[in-house]
Amino acid sequence: MPNFNRLKDCVVTNKNVIVRVDINVPLNDGNIEDDTRIKAVIPTLKYLAENKAKVIVISHFGRPEGKVEPSMSIEQLVGRVQELLGSIKVNFVDDCIGDKVKKVVEATNYGEVIMLENLRFYKQETKNDPEFSRQLASLGNLYVNDAFSCSHRAHASITGIPSILKSCAGFLMEAELDGLTNHLENAKKPMMAVVGGAKVSTKLDLLNSLSAKAQTIVVGGGMANTFLYALGKNIGKSLCEKDLKDTTLEIIESAKKNDCKIFLPIDVVVTKKLEQNGKCQIVSVDDVKDDDIIVDIGPISIAKLTQELQNHKTLVWNGPLGAFEFKPFNIGTESFARIAAALTHDKKLVSVSGGGDSVSALNSTGLIDEFTYISTAGGAFLEWLEGKDLPGVGALSV
Ligand code: ADP
Ligand code: MG
Numbered sequence: 143m144p145n146f147n148r149l150k151d152c153v154v155t156n157k158n159v160i161v162r163v164d165i166n167v168p169l170n171d172g173n174i175e176d177d178t179r180i181k182a183v184i185p186t187l188k189y190l191a192e193n194k195a196k197v198i199v200i201s202h203f204g205r206p207e208g209k210v211e212p213s214m215s216i217e218q219l220v221g222r223v224q225e226l227l228g229s230i231k232v233n234f235v236d237d238c239i240g241d242k243v244k245k246v247v248e249a250t251n252y253g254e255v256i257m258l259e260n261l262r263f264y265k266q267e268t269k270n271d272p273e274f275s276r277q278l279a280s281l282g283n284l285y286v287n288d289a290f291s292c293s294h295r296a297h298a299s300i301t302g303i304p305s306i307l308k309s310c311a312g313f314l315m316e317a318e319l320d321g322l323t324n325h326l327e328n329a330k331k332p333m334m335a336v337v338g339g340a341k342v343s344t345k346l347d348l349l350n351s352l353s354a355k356a357q358t359i360v361v362g363g364g365m366a367n368t369f370l371y372a373l374g375k376n377i378g379k380s381l382c383e384k385d386l387k388d389t390t391l392e393i394i395e396s397a398k399k400n401d402c403k404i405f406l407p408i409d410v411v412v413t414k415k416l417e418q419n420g421k422c423q424i425v426s427v428d429d430v431k432d433d434d435i436i437v438d439i440g441p442i443s444i445a446k447l448t449q450e451l452q453n454h455k456t457l458v459w460n461g462p463l464g465a466f467e468f469k470p471f472n473i474g475t476e477s478f479a480r481i482a483a484a485l486t487h488d489k490k491l492v493s494v495s496g497g498g499d500s501v502s503a504l505n506s507t508g509l510i511d512e513f514t515y516i517s518t519a520g521g522a523f524l525e526w527l528e529g530k531d532l533p534g535v536g537a538l539s540v
Contacts, residue, residue: 143323144539147310149186149286154195156252160282161186161312162299164289165201165219174222178518184226186288186312187255191230197255198247198281199223200238200299202292208265216260223257230255238264239277247281267298275302288312290319291519293534294526304537311538319535321515322526325494330455331357336478338363339461339499342386346393347528348460353397358454360405360447362439362463362474369394369406375427378412378434405450409440411464411471418468438464439474448481451491457482459495460524462503476507483512496523 163183168175190197204214217234224232231254235246238258250256261267266274275298279285285307287293292300293315303309311319335356337345342365352359361369364381371377372390397404406427412434413422424440451457459482466472485491495504496517504510517523526532 143319143327146538147540148316149310149312152284152310154190154193157195157284158282159190159195159284159286160198161286162289163199163201164291166203172218177222180222182314183288191253191255194252196250196252199255199257200261202262203260206262210263214260216257220257261299270296270298270302274298279303279306285309286312287534287538288314290315291522293532294522296533300534301537309538318519325492325515326458330492332454333456334358334451334454336360336459337461338463340364342368342383342390349393351529353400353402356402358403358405363461366407367436370427376430378430378432380436407439407443409442410436411438411440413437416468437471444477457491457493460497460500462499466503475503479504479507479509483509486512486514
C-alpha cells in the first residue's frame with residue numbers, strides 16, 4: 143500500500159474543500175432504506191465544517207449513465223445528511239459544475255456544507271474527462287477522498303481532481319487503508335483465506351493472488367463444486383463451471399507450488415430444488431446423486447475447518463459458503479462465522495471479511511461486529527485483495 147496524505151495533516155480552515163464520498167444508498171419509494179454509507183462519512187464532513195472549511199460534497203448515485211435522472215438526484219439525500227450534521231447548515235445545488243455552482247459556493251459561509259448534484263449526470267465523470275475534472279477542481283483548494291469503495295475506478299472525481307489539487311484521504315478512507323494494511327498486508331501468519339460465492343470465474347485473480355499469500359485456502363460455496371468436478375467427483379445438477387476444469391486444476395497446482403493447502407468440502411448439503419426451506423440431506427462429497435444440487439457445506443467439513451482455523455492467526459473471508467439466501471442453507475456460513483467470531487473474541491484470531499454478499503450474509507448472523515475488521519467496499523476490497531493497485535489510492539500517495 144503506498145503512503146498517502148491524511149486529512150489531519152492538512153490545513154482546512156478557510157479552504158474550499160471538495161470531498162468525494164460514496165453515498166450511493168438504497169432507496170425504496172424515495173425513502174432511504176439503509177443509511178450506513180451516509181453515516182460513515184459524517185465524521186469527515188463534521189471535522190471539516192467544525193474547522194471552518196467550506197465543505198463541497200460530491201458523489202455519484204445510481205447509474206444514470208450521463209443523463210439527468212430525477213429518481214437519482216442527490217437532493218433526496220440532503221435531508222438525511224442535514225439530520226446527521228445537526229446544527230451545521232447543509233445546502234444543495236442541482237448541478238455539479240458551471241457558473242451556478244460557482245456562485246452558490248462563493249455565497250456559502252465557511253463552516254457550512256454544500257452538496258452538489260449527482261456526478262454521473264455527466265458521462266464525463268466515468269470517462270475521466272480532463273475538462274470535467276478541471277471544472278470540478280476549480281471549486282476548491284483541497285480534495286479529500288472518503289470513498290474507498292469507488293477508488294478502484296479511474297473516474298474524474300477519483301483520479302482526475304487529485305491530479306490537479308492537493309489531496310488527502312478522509313477518515314473513512316484512512317480507516318479502510320489502515321485496516322487493510324495492518325490486518326492483511328502485515329498479516330500475522332499462518333493465514334487462512336476462505337473463498338466462497340457462486341463462481342470460480344469471478345474469483346480467478348483472487349484465488350491466484352491468495353495462493354501466494356495464504357497458507358491455507360478454503361474453497362466453499364458454488365465455487366467448490368467446480369473444484370470437486372475438476373477432481374473427478376459427481377456434482378449432480380449443482381452450479382458448476384465445467385469449462386473451467388483445466389483452470390481449476392492449474393490453481394490447485396500453483397497453490398501446491400506455493401505450499402498453500404487447499405481445503406475442499408468433505409460433506410455437503412444437497413437438495414433437489416433450490417427454494418426456501420427446501421428438503422435437504424447431508425451427504426459425503428463421494429455420494430452426490432445425479433439429480434442433487436449442492437447448496438451448502440456440511441457439518442463434518444465445518445468441524446474440520448474449526449480445527450484447522452485454530453492453527454491460523456489470520457482469517458480473510460470473501461464469499462458465502464452456501465446459498466445463504468435460502469434457509470436453511472445459511473447454516474454453513476453462519477456456523478463458520480460463529481467460530482471465527484469466538485476465536486476473534488478470545489484474541490486468538492484476526493478476522494477480516496468483505497464483499498457485497500459476504501457482508502449481507504454476515505449481517506444476517508448478527509456476528510458482524512465480532513470480526514476484527516469488515517470492509518464494506520465491495521469491488522474495491524476485492525481488487526485490493528487481488529493485489530491490484532487502486533488508482534484512487536495511488537492518486538493520494540505522497
Ligand atoms: P461476494 O459478493 O461476497 O463477493 P459472491 O457474489 O461471489 O460473494 O457470491 C455470493 C453468491 O454465491 C450468493 O448469492 C450465494 O447464493 C451464492 N452461492 C453460494 N453457494 C452456492 C451454491 N452452493 N450454489 C449456488 N449458489 C451459491
Ligand atoms: Mg456478490
